Amino acid sequence: MTEPDEHIEPDEQSADSDHHPARDKPAFACPHCGVVAQQKWAELVGRSAMGGPGGPVESGTTAGGHFLNLWKSSHCAVCQRPALWRAEVMVYPSASLGDRPHPDMPPEVRELYVEAASVAAVSLRAGAALARATVEKLIKQLDSGASSKDGLDIRIARLHDRVSPDLAQILNVVRFTGNKVLHGEDQPSELVVMALDDHTGPAVIGALLAAANDLVDELISRPKERKALFDKLSDGVKQDIAQKQARAQEEQS
Numbered sequence: 276m277t278e279p280d281e282h283i284e285p286d287e288q289s290a291d292s293d294h295h296p297a298r299d300k301p302a303f304a305c306p307h308c309g310v311v312a313q314q315k316w317a318e319l320v321g322r323s324a325m326g327g328p329g330g331p332v333e334s335g336t337t338a339g340g341h342f343l344n345l346w347k348s349s350h351c352a353v354c355q356r357p358a359l360w361r362a363e364v365m366v367y368p369s370a371s372l373g374d375r376p377h378p379d380m381p382p383e384v385r386e387l388y389v390e391a392a393s394v395a396a397v398s399l400r401a402g403a404a405l406a407r408a409t410v411e412k413l414i415k416q417l418d419s420g421a422s423s424k425d426g427l428d429i430r431i432a433r434l435h436d437r438v439s440p441d442l443a444q445i446l447n448v449v450r451f452t453g454n455k456v457l458h459g460e461d462q463p464s465e466l467v468v469m470a471l472d473d474h475t476g477p478a479v480i481g482a483l484l485a486a487a488n489d490l491v492d493e494l495i496s497r498p499k500e501r502k503a504l505f506d507k508l509s510d511g512v513k514q515d516i517a518q519k520q521a522r523a524q525e526e527q528s
């Protein structure tokens with residue numbers, strides 16, 4: 276059973292370029308038909324088979340916010356098909372968080388990424404731990420020069436100058452999240468509390484997964500594109516560039 280909640284007027288359609296589905300967003304890329312379409316939201320209401328008034332399927336109070344009803348549905352204006360949501364997480368048709376893995380992500384990392392994104396819909400703790408494991412595995416692959424004994428702290432410090440400042444910052448968040456998230460400490464850090472909260476957890480896990488995609492983009496895809504461009508140049512131009520580089524280095528030293 277659904278009851279109308281809020282109707283989206285056409286002019287409310289978000290003008291931003293982020294089409295990723297999110298709870299209460301007026302428009303996003305439909306998980307069924309793929310079109311960026313307006314979404315009509317409704318609260319899911321449970322009603323006894325004996326009749327009578329319906330009520331929230333599941334109420335929830337969280338540290339980050341209060342949901343009178345955790346369950347909602349969004350209906351695509353184009354294909355009319357529904358998606359079902361529990362708190363901030365879409366559980367049908369695609370029970371997963373975050374964007375798709377970057378096409379250049381190495382296969383064994385991609386496997387972890389997809390698992391983290393899917394399990395997060397069911398368990399934020401498992402999702403956060405796996406998202407961190409995804410980033411850790413990727414970092415190991417991207418920095419073959421590190422010693423096998425180096426912990427994640429050292430490995431992240433080694434990458435610091437090779438990535439953009441924004442990404443370096445989020446990598447530090449990764450450090451603080453995952454290793455504590457599984458330990459179930461009596462007094463978990465603020466970040467761990469956020470990662471395990473129904474309201475804020477999906478955003479934290481989404482940010483960890485986005486960091487994995489950004490790492491692939493900055494350290495695999497862009498260097499590859501630059502190399503492909505360089506390879507297209509004629510030998511003459513390449514020699515010319517090499518000579519200019521050598522001269523610039525001589526002047527510097």
Ligand SMILES: [Zn+2]
Nearest residue numbers: 305308351354
């Ligand atoms: Zn659709």
